[in-house]
Amino acid sequence: MLNILPGHNTNILSRSGHEPQKGTLHIPIWGDIWNKGLLPEILKYLEKTHAFEKYVIDFAHESHLWVGCNKDTTPVSMFEWTHFCLEYAGINSDRVVLKSGDVNVKSAYRGWYKLFSEKSGVHINDICVEYENYWGTVVYNNHQDIFDYIKNHKSKSKVFTYFNGVPRHHRLTMFKHLYDIGLIDKGFVTMLCDWQDIQIFYRNTQSSMPNLPFPLILENSTDHYYGPLNSHTQIIPDDFIKAHAESYLDIISETTMGNLGVPSEKAFYKDNEIYDDYSGPHEYSFYNPVFLTEKTWRAIYYGRPFMLLGCRNQLRKLHEWGFKTFSEFWDEGYDKERTVSKRIMQVLFNLKSLCDKTDEEIKSIFESDEMKSILEHNRNCFIELNKEKKFWFTDKDRFGDDLQLSDILPDLDMFDNTSSDEKSFEINRFVGKDCRIISR
Numbered sequence: 001m002l003n004i005l006p007g008h009n010t011n012i013l014s015r016s017g018h019e020p021q022k023g024t025l026h027i028p029i030w031g032d033i034w035n036k037g038l039l040p041e042i043l044k045y046l047e048k049t050h051a052f053e054k055y056v057i058d059f060a061h062e063s064h065l066w067v068g069c070n071k072d073t074t075p076v077s078m079f080e081w082t083h084f085c086l087e088y089a090g091i092n093s094d095r096v097v098l099k100s101g102d103v104n105v106k107s108a109y110r111g112w113y114k115l116f117s118e119k120s121g122v123h124i125n126d127i128c129v130e131y132e133n134y135w136g137t138v139v140y141n142n143h144q145d146i147f148d149y150i151k152n153h154k155s156k157s158k159v160f161t162y163f164n165g166v167p168r169h170h171r172l173t174m175f176k177h178l179y180d181i182g183l184i185d186k187g188f189v190t191m192l193c194d195w196q197d198i199q200i201f202y203r204n205t206q207s208s209m210p211n212l213p214f215p216l217i218l219e220n221s222t223d224h225y226y227g228p229l230n231s232h233t234q235i236i237p238d239d240f241i242k243a244h245a246e247s248y249l250d251i252i253s254e255t256t257m258g259n260l261g262v263p264s265e266k267a268f269y270k271d272n273e274i275y276d277d278y279s280g281p282h283e284y285s286f287y288n289p290v291f292l293t294e295k296t297w298r299a300i301y302y303g304r305p306f307m308l309l310g311c312r313n314q315l316r317k318l319h320e321w322g323f324k325t326f327s328e329f330w331d332e333g334y335d336k337e338r339t340v341s342k343r344i345m346q347v348l349f350n351l352k353s354l355c356d357k358t359d360e361e362i363k364s365i366f367e368s369d370e371m372k373s374i375l376e377h378n379r380n381c382f383i384e385l386n387k388e389k390k391f392w393f394t395d396k397d398r399f400g401d402d403l404q405l406s407d408i409l410p411d412l413d414m415f416d417n418t419s420s421d422e423k424s425f426e427i428n429r430f431v432g433k434d435c436r437i438i439s440r
Contacts, residue, residue, distance in 0.1 A: 023053035027405045029078075030061060032412050037067075039081070041415045042405070043089035056097045057082055060132035063102035063256060063291035065284070077284075079112045083124060093125035099132040103290040103317055106131070111286025133386070139297040140386035144236045146244065147303045147379060153245035159355050159362065160187040161243050162251040163295075167193035170309055170340060171253045177348050179209055186355045187251070188243035191216040218243060248366045249305040251351060252295045257340045258288065258311035290317045300382045303375040305329075305366065307347045312338060322381050324374045329365055330354065 025046065033039055039057070046052065059078055067081045082098055085091075102108060109129040117123065162178065164171045175191055178184050191198075192215045218239040244250075290311045299306045305326055308314060315325050315335040325332055330353070334346035354362065365371065 023051065024056060025052045025054075025405065025408075026056045026058060028058045028061070029067075033405075034067065036415075038412060038415045040085045040088045042409070042412070043085050043091060045415070046409075047089045047091055054095050054097065055091065056099060057085075058099045058132070060099040060101045060134035063100060063105075063289045065108070065287050065289070077112065079109055080116075082127065086127075093127045097128045097130060099130050101132060101134050101291050101293070103131050103292070104288055105129055108287050108289070112284075115284075115286070133292075135293045136297045136382070136386050139294050139301050140383065143294070143298060143301065145301065146236065146241055147301065149241065150245045150302055150304070156246055156248060156363075158187050158243075158247040160249050160251050160351065161247050162187050162189045162253065163243075164190055164253055165192045166255075167191065167197045168253075168255070170257045170344060172198065173341070174251070174253060174309060174344055174348065176209075177344070178351075179212070181348075181352060183352065183355055184212075188218065188247055189216060190218060244302060244304065248362060249307065250299045251347070252299055252306050252308045252310065254291065254295055254308065254310040254314070255293050256289060256291055256311060257309060257343065258290075258314075288312070290314050292317075297382065300378045303379050305371065305375065307350055308335075309344060309347055312336065312343070321385065323378050326371075326374065328370060328374075 027033070027039070027042070029039065033042065043055070046055075065077045065079075067076060067078045078098070078100070082096070083093075086093060086096060098105075098109075106129050109126075113126055162174070164175065171191070175189070178187075178189065195214050198214060218237075288311075290313060292310075292314065296306070296308065296310065296314075298304075300323070307326075307330070313335060315332055318325060330350040331346070334343045334350075337343040337346060354365075357365075
């Protein structure tokens, strides 16, 4: 029995400054909703209660275009999936807001909508699509501020940090390059995966890196899924703080470098190649994401210089928002490079050139007045951008009195992602084939 009061006043749009919306339900797309493809059945179930005037379908913690694939491995985008879910549940498009962590999500949706209309000849009502700075507000509200400690710590034992949780292809590619040119020992480096994960991406990697223990973790860590590398609390392990304090800059390896990718990227990587060219259906050339996670925002908040393995034009977007970066000290032309592999190599060249300098030369760069001015400016700009937004990572604090899915459906075991397929719901006009989302 659902504990839902029709007309319940909520304010789940408050993160982006909207006025409270009566009878609105916020649905974060993560956990089983994402992994098991439960959204169609959940929405259909909720719609029968007649309790909600609007729904916020929130992908803001991610920027991936693909949410899964159909049984023929055809990629299915979040736009297709959302429209499928709405039609399956009998919900009009004007009652929905879709949020994404992609800064360019509006143009991506317009591109998808145009493509769909041209290919299908079918008119569908568009939905409201918005960018949400999810990770910036998470960092500001819920990460421990260690700016002063880092600023006042003068002793440096390494040049850089390179922290990695999920073993994405661009992260492993950069990691292998660092190993091959002898830079691993110049930084605090982590790679939180086991040998079998690495071997999916590279063949014969174990024999070529025989002296590295995986998972590669910080010196005093005992759990390779540990601390702030994949959690977001005020508690930061001492060795994580020490690594920042005893190094000069961060090599940020973002969640995506802007290549479209695939629902299950591991299955599409072969030998030692980077799949720069694979981007799903060719027609999706309109997809040009810019996705900033806690990895970038944390560096700015902590007052850290950085080189960025991110999306094309990600630095340019920071400049548009008033931030400054580091072209005075190294070449940031990589931000304009279209090809992922070339962007990685340009960052690698910058880092190698820096590490080849003497200790005194490196120190003079990072302790210069020009560098300090940039770091303080960026930190102040970040605080100004996020100080009006109250967004906590825990479910209890994030929405205050606002209503979200876990308030009314704490247990999702009652839902099964096979139901929509068994009912033979027609989604073929969205992607051309039967596209029930399969488990990721």
